[in-house]
Amino acid sequence: MAFRKxxxxxxxxxxxxxxxxxxxxxxxxxxxxxxxxxxQATVVAxxxxxxxxxxxxxxxxxxxxxxVLLPEYGGTKVSLDDKDYFLFRDGDILGKYxx
Numbered sequence: 001m002a003f004r005k006x007x008x009x010x011x012x013x014x015x016x017x018x019x020x021x022x023x024x025x026x027x028x029x030x031x032x033x034x035x036x037x038x039x040q041a042t043v044v045a046x047x048x049x050x051x052x053x054x055x056x057x058x059x060x061x062x063x064x065x066x067x068v069l070l071p072e073y074g075g076t077k078v079s080l081d082d083k084d085y086f087l088f089r090d091g092d093i094l095g096k097y098x099x
Contacts, residue, residue, distance in 0.1 A: 004025075005079050005080060007045060008045055008046060008097055009047050010049075010050050010051075011047055011050040011060055012046075012087050013068075013087070013090055013093060014075075015041035015042060015068060015070065015075075015085065015088060016042050016083070016086075017040070017086065018038050018040045018098050019069075020038045023090060037048070039069055040069060040070070041086070041099075042045060042067055043065060044068075045064060045075070046060045046062060046090075047060060061088070061090055061096075062093060066096050066097070068095065068096045068097070069094040069095045070086075070090070070093065070094065071092060071094060072086065074088065075088045075092070081092060
């Protein structure tokens with residue numbers, strides 16, 4: 001797993017985007033270009049949090065393993081073990097999915 005080799009700093013969150021579906025419910029195969037960008041991801045690693053002006057650490061609002069909604073643009077691409085991950089700030093994550 002990536003979290004053993006890479007630990008984000010401050011309020012950064014390392015996520016792995018979910019793979020776009022290439023087959024519809026009806027069984028039609030879709031080309032990769034028409035699938036679009038996947039905005040859902042799984043949190044792989046989180047930093048300790050940001051520091052406020054008083055010196056207190058504000059924890060990150062997501063935990064490892066949670067599914068989150070990402071903005072369409074942004075994030076920093078990181079390649080670890082031939083897999084692509086993305087780094088986002090905690091404030092850039094739009095929301096998380098709850099069960």
